[in-house]
Amino acid sequence: MKLYDLDASGNCYKVRLLASLANIKLELVPVDFLNGAHKKSPLVDLNPLGQVPILEDGSQVLRDSQAILVYLAGVYGGLAWWPAHAQGQAEIMQWLSFAANEIDHSLCAARLVQKFGAELDHSAALEKSCVTLSLLDKHLQHSEWLAIGRPSIAECAVYPYVALGPEGDVDLAPYRHVARWMKQVEALPGYLAKP
Template structure:
């Protein structure tokens, strides 16, 4: 199974992190992003959006980090990471959506501008960040894990851009429950260090 990867990408890190925690073997293939390899054949043929990560499992190809997490958990991770009941799955999916929306448009966007010079509205991203982190901190004041009462792909989806938020000039220190959760994730067996 191959993961076409960019080490600095939080979205690629989601797949690497989960594979480490679930003991899933991945052949990680570094992509020359700077020179646009992700927008040229053969990668553009695998993902016409020209984005990373891309997962190839035999003849099956998948794009989008959230979808990759669901697939890896369902196919290889077992019920510990992706339960077989709709309530547990829905609990996890709401966090995948949170990662793809609230986290993406705040913490991730601020990092993309600060670290990589993307032409996004950094002030809007930074203005959103405290509300996102306060909401997450309130949830984690009541729960050790984001969903289903144990580590799941929900944690793998949200963790990367939260832990990388300081690279976007977002201070995590005021959010003690978030900081404690980051430490819990980092203490899991198989944890893969952040880029």
């Protein structure tokens, strides 16, 4: 099973993190992002959006880190990471959507500006980051984990760009419940350090 990967990508890190935590073997295929390999064949044939990560498992090809997390957990991770019941799956999906929307447009965007020179509004991203982190902190004030009362792929989806937030000049210090949760994630057996 191959993961077309970019080490600095938070979205690729999501997949590598789950694989490490769940002991799922992946062959990492580094993508020459700076030379646009993700926009050329054969990668653009696997993902017409020209993005990474891309997972290739036999004839199954998946793009989008959230979709890949669901697939890996469902096929290889067992019920530990993706429960069989609809209520638990829905709880987790709320956080996958939160990662793809609120976090992507705040902490991730701030990091893209500071680390990679993306032409985005850094001030707006920082303002959105405060709102996003406040929501996350409020949830974690009453919950040990994001969903289902234990670690799940919700952690793998949300943790990376929160942990990488300081690379976008996002101050995590005011969010003590987020800090506690991050330490719990980092203490899990098989935790993979952030890039």
